Amino acid sequence: MTDRRLRRMQALSPFGVGAIVDMLGESFVAEDVTRWKGRRVTLAAPRIAAHFGVEELRLPPAPRDGRLPYYRFPQWLFCGTCRSMTHWSVGRERPGMMPRCQHCSRSPQLVPMRFVAVCGNGHLDDVPWAQWAHSGGGRGREQRQCGRAELQFDHLTTVGGGLESLRVRCRTCRADRNLADLTSPRALGRINIGCRGRQPWQRDTEAVTCDQTPVVLQRGASSVYFPDTASAIDLPPDSDWVTWGGTAARVEQNQYFLLLHKDPESDIRGHLIRMIAEQENVKEQQVIAILNDRLGVTGADAGSGTSEELAEREWHALTNPRVRSHPDDRFITRRTPFPGPQGHGRLDPVVDQMRSAISDIVLVDRLREVRVLRGFRRHTMDARIPADLGTRSASLPAVEVYGEGIFIVFDEDNLRRWELQTPVVRNAATLHKRFAGSMHARWIESTPTPRLILLHTIAHLLMRQLTFDAGYPSSSLRERIYASPPDADTPMAGVLIYTAAGDAEGTLGGLARSGQAERLVTTIAATLAAARWCSLDPVCRESKAQGPAGLSMAACHACALVPETSCTMGNVLLDRTLVIDDEYGFMRDPLAELIAVQAATT
Template structure:
């Protein structure tokens, strides 16, 4: 029996709703959330659910509850590697835990999925119409339309090289055949009168929608087959406080007077009812008020905008509280920078850093909610929601606990730096390229000098902390807080954090790296590494790198991070904004570092 398992985090990304999953020689596509089976598990995060425009956030079903995620076998066209016969599989032939086998061969080898799929810009996915393709080629000066049967073979011809010309689909009934040379060209399916069926592989025909786009053929592992639309938010006080979500809070919510207060929060007997609830549930009056205010806030306010969400996180990070319950889900403390005891030979460098870094906060514990809102395909014309079907009012999500370091940069110095002419010229080029790029459909931020600088600094810290804190680079993530000009709440900071699925969080190594003596060495090391790239001078002099030229002086050797770490797909990066000797934000600390090195040589 084949045991097919995924980690819960993988069911959101990269193998979330609509994604194609290759596993043990088989290929599947993840069905939408309305088809999830097993006991319903929701994440208690009403404010965050409201931010994403739904009533609740659902976690994938737990295997201990006999739950399972539905993955539909796709492509349904399979072939045998031995006899090369092709088979159109169906759900009626599925056997639990068993892979499809060839019925024509004596040893019954496992069937192999075809590696091409049909995709359209409206997000629809389908099998390639192999029977129609096999009968559409020219043969002896006429069209091969002798039969329409689906008895096919997928053969490899060795005499014509190794391209798609060497692969052919043959009809075993009428001998019609056609190679795959033009299969992936635009309009290939339109030329054989094949139109989009307007649905996902797991949907029935009655769930299809009208689609006027002509599908194109892509390899099923191509990056443009699936673009997940994910979002995340950090659980913040007061919702993250133990007093709000503890067992005591649950008892408060279940009291009949509490339900009455939710329906009539301005009642003239409000104070008396709160006192009765506190006495009946054996909690304090202040705790009842905290739970009531939280529940009223999440049930009466509209969804936050992305800007509101960032501002809430910014205010929570820049105003750490002095007292915490160790069971709170958001625990922060200020870390003085620089260290009172000094930094030895690095003191001149740290003094320059202290002019640019106004605050450092250790995040000893945080809870992040990651949500899959939907996905797009190919040209990303249409957003497909994660709850196709009856519109469940929920989205798939996971909660993860971790720790981090928050670094806030000096606002006054930042404002003087970001209006320098060379800085504005470089970021204006990125802004124009983004406006004409397909990536503008999912990148919601404006590439201001502040954003590009902070994003690049975050990447340099991610790369260095992977060495200093001992975490794999793919387990670290970034959050960028960069306000637009004239914003009511100016923001200039980065949060580097790590998170794991365990409710106990991580081991504290990253948060401890926020101590001044450690953080100073980390930043200095990051600047030293960014000063020179192994691909310089090509990298440092480049004005367009990455997809659509949406980065400048940034490459894999110096700046790019793991895809799971970056919120902007490794785009909008420019190392020169950090270390350039004329306009780099960190040019003076770097000059001091060079002087210190020269003095100790």
């Protein structure tokens, strides 16, 4: 395996486990966590690790600590000069050296074949080029009659464009076949090629039984790799400095505490507790309390929490800001009055209507987000391959990022009345029906309710406006949607717009300042004004199916879509009319007042 260096953030996305990476004319696939080399570095986030059902969250090694293994793939390469094909092997790898042609005098760099074989169960393999070359009709030859096939990848200039002009030929027996049918769904099945049930870097002994027939795709196709990422916010008490940087942190890092945590009922339990207390200069009762707390979060039931339960914990922390915080806490919030006591000039009528829609504003001065790669899928996304392919999955790759944000809580009573309107129910039901039969339902855990679609759309509209008001690039903003289902015990209706950077210092406070009353009123007014009219209206506004699988309605690149890195749902489940429609839009009253103010001043 050739050593290639990436930033830690890139090792999670977009070049995470299972992804194909193109580098300077070479192509590699990232190996799973069990093959990471170097010093083992973990994130101190036990509750988050327990939520994702693992014992630890593992940071990708920094260049000075080790290396991320990337396996050369595809292993079939060809020479752009003489067109001969070479099946590369691990034994021929040399650190930092590119594969070169052994048949040409100048030894040009070999180029990877641009086709790969994948299946819906997530397996990836090289295209069996030797079998393909010998499967053409009219030759009467089979590969086993050639002994050892020497392959040639020809480009036929007399045929024209397309795959018909590409041909794989065996120089031993002259058998050949073009690539015209290569990408058809049953192409490999017709030549009796089945899925080997493994990833390129795995040995045959690690393969699993797979009954699917692989299909051939270009290695850069979007359906070759679907990362399954998730994130969680570090919440109190884990985010408190006294926990991660104070007494508790020192105790947890003690070697005797690690032994005690692995076997809390050990015969020498009392002796270990006394040793820890003496070495860390704390009371034995404190050691016991820390142990009980850690056992409570990493026990058998700790990983059973659902995404809804995680959202409820975050909702509770966001809606109950602390009066005081330590400057080094990783989660610092404060409530700000909205719309604020000071006057807003000509926007006063608009502000009065905003009061009925928005019930609370919380500024998040600092947060720590932990992003996790749970696994990946391929092609039809029938199965998820875990990021840890060891016999016992105990860790997942993760990174931590720091940032700030604005948390907006919407009025629950008004929202409940709005959800019952017939047009609102009809639009949501249409999207829900499409969603249930789409590929997106395999990785989006949320249910498309009127509340979710509304809050998701508002979050997108706000992010687009905040890129102008707060000065952050659109790709640096992210969203978290808190939308409870109709029968939930804890009603939730809020959006968190935040920015997070892979730097311990985080960001500079510009986004949180944009949440102050005098600034946020102007931002919301500008958001509504921009959402009222799309450059593709009336086509966009009247559309009943946009985006993948028709999972959005009035939402397009000109009005509501954001960069893929910013959206938690792949830019689907959006409908601008639910926000601004004259009859049933949730923000129709503030928008009507805004239109009146604009008309009076022109």
